[in-house]
Amino acid sequence: MQFDLKKYLKEKKRIIDKWLEEALPPENTYPEILHKAMRYTLFAGGKRIRPILMIASYDTVKRPSKYDEIIPFACGIEMIHAYSLIHDDLPIMDDDDFRRGKPTNHRVFGEAIALLAGDGLLTEAFSLMSRKHKKLSPTKALLSIQEIAKAAGISGMVGGQVVDFQSQGKKVDKKTIEYIHNSKTGALILASVRVGAIIGEGDKKALDALTKYGKAIGLCFQVMDDILDIEGEQEILGKDIGSDIEKEKATYPAVFGMESSKDKVKELLDEAITALDSFDKNAEPLREIARFIVKRSY
């Protein structure tokens, strides 16, 4: 039977939304505005691509799969993603008014509360991941926190944000754009895949293969985003076309040209699929997600 990716993504998104709903205190928790603001962005229609990758990676190495042990980390990484969007959209950063067709967090709650909602989501992610785990060993929990903290931090997402911000309006070289993409987007996607394999107790060979896969799709995802910002259709992307150009953002096509960028995407897809060669049909979701990332445009 053909693997139905659309159904898979929908089903997993539903599960993750439920986990997230339970992971946070109720919306009417004191102070209410903080909890409303955190939930506003966390439940603003995200595709949940990072936790889905974590689950798909976990399912690739673990059989039979039971998701209990993965929940805090799947939720944690999505909360970290949500915090990064809130801070990124602030007027002192990208100054975006809309995201996924809705007013951005600070447009609804004000800049101070948006700042604190971001801080709250980031901190709560670590609180969640360091809770007493029922089945997962403390060693594996600690290792997973470490993976995610490094990917989100100064040598990962935060580092990438800094260079991205500093590169606005400047002509950047190839090394810089690869640093930005690998750090800002790639690191957290790679961590999603690796943590899935760590918690699923994949052996070294499996972890190495999934690391190759994660690196390839992490960069692929961001290069595709750059391409879609120029060639995409607004309804697919859910944000304004051309906003990178308008903001004079450093993008892959701007540095390497459009044709090379499209070639790079195909090359990275190949790399990702090849990395999964040693896995059986359990890796099918990972393969199809990689193809889906590329198919979004052409």
Added chain:
Amino acid sequence: MQFDLKKYLKEKKRIIDKWLEEALPPENTYPEILHKAMRYTLFAGGKRIRPILMIASYDTVKRPSKYDEIIPFACGIEMIHAYSLIHDDLPIMDDDDFRRGKPTNHRVFGEAIALLAGDGLLTEAFSLMSRKHKKLSPTKALLSIQEIAKAAGISGMVGGQVVDFQSQGKKVDKKTIEYIHNSKTGALILASVRVGAIIGEGDKKALDALTKYGKAIGLCFQVMDDILDIEGEQEILGKDIGSDIEKEKATYPAVFGMESSKDKVKELLDEAITALDSFDKNAEPLREIARFIVKRSY
């Protein structure tokens, strides 16, 4: 021999500064501006009161004391404190130009880099605390991360910041001011004391006693800060006198009156000292630190 608090604080501060120096990547790490900005606030002359409390609590229960296992947590809590100062000073929050006599982070590095330096310090704290520990058990490491994450997060410091921000210019009730002080300042001070006892392997009785102590001095510290903002001398405080009034901040004296606030400080000091009754001379630093918090003013 009389315990010399001044010498003790100076010596511990020197040790912690050295730990922090080694905990972060060198200042010239790429992207340089991020590392410069993080270090700018982290090494801006902080008193290191939180890590010193952690060490003093650890020394109270552990003998003989070896500090190796406590270093990542002592550094982590100070990095979280530094991040909170950077975000708090931003124009969208308190809009402060100076802290400890130096221009605030965003005045030197710009608001976007200050935001990201704060995010970087917060995330790096968790990266540091989740590193592979040589001697500390993963279970205790996880428990300590949990304590600190909860204290720093939505039911701790971030929650307190939200209510503090929302209370500006409003008349607040007693419940609200106690929530602000306990959450915004108290929680992280309490966590410092508790984590010291957890890593030092204090038994339940010791942990309970130190929890009482930590709660009392946490609130005491903030009420004293409020009093000093009205009656203190600028050189002792290192910030502008009267800035709370100017910003229409919710303070303890504003709600309870100055005399009641001073009584409260004495009462809390008594509570803190009494909580340490069952400990011997190893708790002397904790006792003297409590007295020092109160002595700062009158």
